[in-house]
Amino acid sequence: MASSTTHAPVLKQPVKLACVQLAAGPDKTANLLHAADKVREAASAGAKIVVLPECFNSPYGCDHFPSYAETLLPSPPSRDQSPSFHALSAMARDNGVYLIGGSIPELATTTTTGPGESEVKKTYYNTSLTFSPTGELLTTHRKVHLFDIDIPGKFRFRESDVLSPGNKLTMVDLPEYGRVGIAICYDVRFPELAMIAARKGCFALIYPGAFNMTTGPLHWQLLARARAVDNQVYVALCSPARDMSAGYHAWGHSLVVDPMAQVLVEAEEKEAVVVAELDGNKIEEARKGIPLRDQRRFDVYPDVSQGKVNFEEP
Numbered sequence: 001m002a003s004s005t006t007h008a009p010v011l012k013q014p015v016k017l018a019c020v021q022l023a024a025g026p027d028k029t030a031n032l033l034h035a036a037d038k039v040r041e042a043a044s045a046g047a048k049i050v051v052l053p054e055c056f057n058s059p060y061g062c063d064h065f066p067s068y069a070e071t072l073l074p075s076p077p078s079r080d081q082s083p084s085f086h087a088l089s090a091m092a093r094d095n096g097v098y099l100i101g102g103s104i105p106e107l108a109t110t111t112t113t114g115p116g117e118s119e120v121k122k123t124y125y126n127t128s129l130t131f132s133p134t135g136e137l138l139t140t141h142r143k144v145h146l147f148d149i150d151i152p153g154k155f156r157f158r159e160s161d162v163l164s165p166g167n168k169l170t171m172v173d174l175p176e177y178g179r180v181g182i183a184i185c186y187d188v189r190f191p192e193l194a195m196i197a198a199r200k201g202c203f204a205l206i207y208p209g210a211f212n213m214t215t216g217p218l219h220w221q222l223l224a225r226a227r228a229v230d231n232q233v234y235v236a237l238c239s240p241a242r243d244m245s246a247g248y249h250a251w252g253h254s255l256v257v258d259p260m261a262q263v264l265v266e267a268e269e270k271e272a273v274v275v276a277e278l279d280g281n282k283i284e285e286a287r288k289g290i291p292l293r294d295q296r297r298f299d300v301y302p303d304v305s306q307g308k309v310n311f312e313e314p
């Protein structure tokens with residue numbers, strides 16, 4: 001239980017992060033154009049890392065996933081295969097920002113050839129694409145934990161009726177700043193992903209999400225603050241704006257929480273761009289004041305982050 005260990009800073013310089021709480025409707029082209037306007041607005045406010053919501057180019061719901069799905073492989077896909085890929089790349093490049101492009105429904109097809117016939121298998125994922133300030137794709141995250149819940153009389157959702165889960169933890173290195181962890185919505189309920197990403201050196205955990213009117217008021221902010229205080233990192237959750245004419249009523253309340261679990265900025269339910277400055281000193285102060293890192297008892301519980309974890313070294 002050493003208490004004097006020195007640790008390299010995980011955030012190299014202060015950076016502004018924006019969550020774009022986007023109002024999206026059924027028209028994908030209009031959603032992409034509108035997202036581009038809002039990313040520009042976020043960049044004009046000084047943000048260098050911009051986050052879009054889960055399913056930012058479509059309404060959210062199992063009925064919608066197949067009709068809005070885009071094919072991302074081979075990478076880069078053609079414009080016909082994935083207009084959203086190209087729109088996101090242009091938004092990142094035009095504004096010189098790292099863009100965590102919310103998520104989109106992804107269609108992956110595999111062809112199996114049997115005797116005399118071939119069969120095409122379609123698999124759908126909920127997938128987040130992250131682009132560099134020059135518009136290159138840096139990483140993709142397929143939602144690992146599908147949103148299957150049933151709260152009797154209140155709320156039921158089964159993403160697994162249509163979607164398949166991803167199977168890796170996602171982190172990406174932003175050379176000027178440091179490493180961030182990326183996951184999607186329901187993934188935030190699983191502290192293991194967050195803990196492993198933090199122990200692998202992330203300064204922020206970023207979740208495009210779309211909570212609802214049942215679990216949103218109870219758990220959205222609580223989960224963001226929990227992941228932040230457990231790991232002494234920044235946490236950002238980015239929701240669509242609430243649309244009461246849509247089939248799914250998003251909670252909204254996009255927010256950024258600091259490493260002491262204070263909410264730095266939080267939107268209401270309507271469209272908004274919220275911006276917060278992330279500062280590595282705040283991470284170091286939190287970790288110095290409450291030195292969890294040095295007090296861990298891996299002799300009592302093994303460090304699972306040192307074990308077998310599915311991730312690609314960024």
Ligand SMILES: O=C(O)CCC(=O)C(=O)O
Pocket residue numbers: 054146147184185186187189209210211212215216219
């Ligand atoms: O965990 C929740 O309550 C909501 C999750 C969700 O909306 C999602 O994963 O899309």
